Amino acid sequence: MSLVGKNITMQHRLQSCDIAIAPGELVALIGPNGCGKTSLLRALAGITGTYDQLEIGGRTLRGTGPAERARLFSFLPASRQVDWAIPVRDLLRLAPIEVRQDRIDALIDRLELEPYLKRAANSLSTGERARVLLARALAPEAGYLLLDEPLANLDPYWVLTIRDLLAEEAAAGRAVIVALHDLSSLSSFPRLVLMREGRIIADAPRFELEHSDQIAQLFDLRRDPEGGYRL
Numbered sequence: 547m548s549l550v551g552k553n554i555t556m557q558h559r560l561q562s563c564d565i566a567i568a569p570g571e572l573v574a575l576i577g578p579n580g581c582g583k584t585s586l587l588r589a590l591a592g593i594t595g596t597y598d599q600l601e602i603g604g605r606t607l608r609g610t611g612p613a614e615r616a617r618l619f620s621f622l623p624a625s626r627q628v629d630w631a632i633p634v635r636d637l638l639r640l641a642p643i644e645v646r647q648d649r650i651d652a653l654i655d656r657l658e659l660e661p662y663l664k665r666a667a668n669s670l671s672t673g674e675r676a677r678v679l680l681a682r683a684l685a686p687e688a689g690y691l692l693l694d695e696p697l698a699n700l701d702p703y704w705v706l707t708i709r710d711l712l713a714e715e716a717a718a719g720r721a722v723i724v725a726l727h728d729l730s731s732l733s734s735f736p737r738l739v740l741m742r743e744g745r746i747i748a749d750a751p752r753f754e755l756e757h758s759d760q761i762a763q764l765f766d767l768r769r770d771p772e773g774g775y776r777l
């Protein structure tokens with residue numbers, strides 16, 4: 547069932563955004579700094595704003611409790627900060643609902659986290675912490691994954707690995723929506739949502755947008771004859 551956000555408005559941040567995301571979709575949210583990507587992800591996760599503007603399968607999310615919310619949504623913040631010296635092993639289990647141990651083990655294996663399990667999360671490098679925090683966000687197997695820049699701070703091996711992992715999460719039936727800056731990763735995302743100044747200005751399959759000038763114009767860039775972008 548689709549997660550539907552209707553007329554999502556947030557003062558000075560979002561203006562009347564309508565969006566529906568179905569299970570199995572892999573969506574990239576793109577746009578210049580400050581255009582509202584984080585605000586939209588947070589609104590869709592019900593973190594800011596109100597559940598009145600969200601529906602799943604036609605049912606309003608008004609009145610949902612913390613456990614139900616945790617089963618529905620997982621939000622990965624763009625910040626990689628961890629403020630306390632919690633061991634990685636404990637951080638991975640930290641969730642408002644019970645998390646299956648085999649799921650955690652599979653993520654530890656896939657994201658090669660074994661060497662860090664006894665380390666304090668705040669002692670890891672930024673990229674190491676990014677992998678741990680992504681594993682933590684995926685562990686509860688929420689239906690809708692709202693991930694703010696999950697490919698930031700990673701070396702090329704991990705960018706490609708996590709692009710594959712997100713595709714697998716979508717193939718498993720989860721809806722994955724990702725705020726993204728690196729246009730070279732767009733090919734992993736069948737659907738693109740373009741934002742400017744708090745509004746959704748395009749929402750279409752990637753193949754429709756990538757051959758137009760819309761993405762270049764969004765960032766005040768020009769398309770390169772070789773397929774990239776330039777100033």
Ligand SMILES: Nc1ncnc2c1ncn2[C@@H]1O[C@H](COP(=O)(O)OP(=O)(O)OP(=O)(O)O)[C@@H](O)[C@H]1O
Nearest residue numbers: 558559577578579580581582583584585586624725
């Ligand atoms: N707590 C807040 N109070 C007031 N304005 C805010 C607040 N948080 C964000 N904003 C503003 O809302 C707008 C959208 O911010 P948001 O973080 O959603 O953008 P973004 O597209 O995720 O940006 P970036 O690419 O830089 O991460 C920005 O102009 C920002 O300054």
